[in-house]
Amino acid sequence: MTIKISIDCMGGDHGPSVTIPAAISFVESEPDAELILVGLEETLLAELKKHKASEHPRLSIVNATEVVTMDDPLEIALRRKKDSSMRVAINLVKQGNADACVSAGNTGALMAISRYVLKTLPGVNRPAICSILPNQKDGPTYMLDLGANVDCEPQHLHQFALMGSALVSAMEGNPRPTVGLLNVGEEDIKGNEVVKQTAVLLRADHELGRLNFYGNVEGNDIFKGTTDIVVCDGFVGNVTLKASEGLGRFVKSVLTTEFKSSPLNMLGALIARGALKAISQRMNPSRYNGGSLLGLRGLVFKSHGGADAYGYQWAIKRAFDAAKYDVLTRISTKIADLMPQSAATPEDSAGAIPNATIEP
Amino acid sequence: MTIKISIDCMGGDHGPSVTIPAAISFVESEPDAELILVGLEETLLAELKKHKASEHPRLSIVNATEVVTMDDPLEIALRRKKDSSMRVAINLVKQGNADACVSAGNTGALMAISRYVLKTLPGVNRPAICSILPNQKDGPTYMLDLGANVDCEPQHLHQFALMGSALVSAMEGNPRPTVGLLNVGEEDIKGNEVVKQTAVLLRADHELGRLNFYGNVEGNDIFKGTTDIVVCDGFVGNVTLKASEGLGRFVKSVLTTEFKSSPLNMLGALIARGALKAISQRMNPSRYNGGSLLGLRGLVFKSHGGADAYGYQWAIKRAFDAAKYDVLTRISTKIADLMPQSAATPEDSAGAIPNATIEP
Numbered sequence: 001m002t003i004k005i006s007i008d009c010m011g012g013d014h015g016p017s018v019t020i021p022a023a024i025s026f027v028e029s030e031p032d033a034e035l036i037l038v039g040l041e042e043t044l045l046a047e048l049k050k051h052k053a054s055e056h057p058r059l060s061i062v063n064a065t066e067v068v069t070m071d072d073p074l075e076i077a078l079r080r081k082k083d084s085s086m087r088v089a090i091n092l093v094k095q096g097n098a099d100a101c102v103s104a105g106n107t108g109a110l111m112a113i114s115r116y117v118l119k120t121l122p123g124v125n126r127p128a129i130c131s132i133l134p135n136q137k138d139g140p141t142y143m144l145d146l147g148a149n150v151d152c153e154p155q156h157l158h159q160f161a162l163m164g165s166a167l168v169s170a171m172e173g174n175p176r177p178t179v180g181l182l183n184v185g186e187e188d189i190k191g192n193e194v195v196k197q198t199a200v201l202l203r204a205d206h207e208l209g210r211l212n213f214y215g216n217v218e219g220n221d222i223f224k225g226t227t228d229i230v231v232c233d234g235f236v237g238n239v240t241l242k243a244s245e246g247l248g249r250f251v252k253s254v255l256t257t258e259f260k261s262s263p264l265n266m267l268g269a270l271i272a273r274g275a276l277k278a279i280s281q282r283m284n285p286s287r288y289n290g291g292s293l294l295g296l297r298g299l300v301f302k303s304h305g306g307a308d309a310y311g312y313q314w315a316i317k318r319a320f321d322a323a324k325y326d327v328l329t330r331i332s333t334k335i336a337d338l339m340p341q342s343a344a345t346p347e348d349s350a351g352a353i354p355n356a357t358i359e360p
Numbered sequence: 361m362t363i364k365i366s367i368d369c370m371g372g373d374h375g376p377s378v379t380i381p382a383a384i385s386f387v388e389s390e391p392d393a394e395l396i397l398v399g400l401e402e403t404l405l406a407e408l409k410k411h412k413a414s415e416h417p418r419l420s421i422v423n424a425t426e427v428v429t430m431d432d433p434l435e436i437a438l439r440r441k442k443d444s445s446m447r448v449a450i451n452l453v454k455q456g457n458a459d460a461c462v463s464a465g466n467t468g469a470l471m472a473i474s475r476y477v478l479k480t481l482p483g484v485n486r487p488a489i490c491s492i493l494p495n496q497k498d499g500p501t502y503m504l505d506l507g508a509n510v511d512c513e514p515q516h517l518h519q520f521a522l523m524g525s526a527l528v529s530a531m532e533g534n535p536r537p538t539v540g541l542l543n544v545g546e547e548d549i550k551g552n553e554v555v556k557q558t559a560v561l562l563r564a565d566h567e568l569g570r571l572n573f574y575g576n577v578e579g580n581d582i583f584k585g586t587t588d589i590v591v592c593d594g595f596v597g598n599v600t601l602k603a604s605e606g607l608g609r610f611v612k613s614v615l616t617t618e619f620k621s622s623p624l625n626m627l628g629a630l631i632a633r634g635a636l637k638a639i640s641q642r643m644n645p646s647r648y649n650g651g652s653l654l655g656l657r658g659l660v661f662k663s664h665g666g667a668d669a670y671g672y673q674w675a676i677k678r679a680f681d682a683a684k685y686d687v688l689t690r691i692s693t694k695i696a697d698l699m700p701q702s703a704a705t706p707e708d709s710a711g712a713i714p715n716a717t718i719e720p
Contacts, residue, residue, distance in 0.1 A: 135610070192510040218598075219598070219603030219604070220602045223607045224610075235552055236595065236599055239579040239592070239596055240600055242578045243604055244603055246579060246582060247604050247607050248607070249496075250584075259635045264632065265631075265632045268628045272619060272627070275619045275621060275629070282614050282618075
């Protein structure tokens, strides 16, 4: 079965110089993938030719004359640039010509355009951004929301838990992934009102067998891998994600400085280069690139804006897997099935302004 | 000038086996320090004798017959155990017999008892917990609140900024420390309502020269060292701190595993042991041990519950420095001076229940 992914080739810090090589490598490694490259036709063609891939049977180009920049205000991205590579790539999903879309562009614009073009799923008030983080069990911890919603009500966090569960059971083949509610302590009495009320909703679902709710988790549980999914509001999620990225960079800079600080240390590093390579691989954020915009009537994946071709391939792979495992149907079913009582309607779906700058 | 610090010797995961050796080392390194060891007299005396320090002229014992455990509900800690080592140590500050107090006990109990016994400073609605984190500039980033207040209003965050500024200018000899407001993006339009309104208050203070407000900062700025102080509510602060601790442990476990994974890697690690030692020292959380409970009419410092003697010494040192540099007067002045219009009264000061379990 062929799976078609539309790629916003102009998005991100590097544009086609990263997205095109990533697309070529991915399509070569995945015989069932067909990629639709969206952007300025001439530029894309030139880049393809550079890599001798302009004739690849599973790579096609769709022209788009505009580009959403990282600095574009949402209004411009949404209302003015109707022929942007981002918009056209999302339109392809809407029209059924692509099974999923990948972009490394401006997250706020991507969420706003996706909501506007695709709309939210029935039962979903607000879409959320979900990414994975590495953990000590050498598995992924899925975390959401990472910045689409800075103020959340309990029913939003409840929906995030359901959507996250559907995503993880599809992507990881785990029928009952555990859900942790991010809090300041494990006990029920901890936390603010929103979190406490969310726990009540999640516990009720757990008792009905609809959700595998572990209970409250704390910040350290994210990297411990205590639960498969960690649910939080977009403010907390965004700050935590970025703090972790910052700490990661800090550690890396300390390692680099110290191993270069003397000839002896450099020699040791040379001898133990196998260990250093393994460390760098296990900690490589590229492996965790590719956040899902969950809750839309279509699959949209966000790559880190600064991702290299290796990282961008991971984002394409996640989009490919999500389409392959039919994440969309699973989420719709889970939300519809579990919340028949809910008359949830999308909130200000058209002009939705995701609040965080995020690089999942 | 002699500075007296009361030590809750029974608090923390290890009790006297950590607190007593730490107290002995500290008092030996600091000729101006006098430490009052609070706890079960016999136990403390036995531990002192073990270290041949029972006759030390600047170490005295004050007996306390009860111990607040990590699991004690606040009500028990606050209302029942009136002769706990924690309570007696704080009483010594209240009575003017100690200039500051250090405890590694239950944070919730420590905050509740401190508020009850010492009360808050005029102009302070709510005390906050402030700790330091390492940053890429090799300096400390002071962050607050780390868990005392899970729901904050703009005026609370404003007070945290003022208290943090007073603390940092005293502790670091920095007359105009920069204050960053933790948010999901740098731009003014980012964030939730509380953060946006806080920014207005901080900007007004900045324009009056009362505060050196940098603007919004993001999670990664904590470890970048963009500002001297990072202000946030206790929910976000607690989660971020614990996530960072969790990531730190994760990185450490990866380093350990990989450098032990083969004889060659072990040899390399041996040769580069200078680098590994330097890395471990720069990343050692013990160096950053000792959080301040700010906004009280007395100095109280919290050590990590699991701290070793080296880490506990750092907490004592922070308490000592805070007393030496008269942090209390500076905070009172800053709050009183800058908020003459504020008729802030402490909120439910007696039975205050800090909401987070925290190990700053």
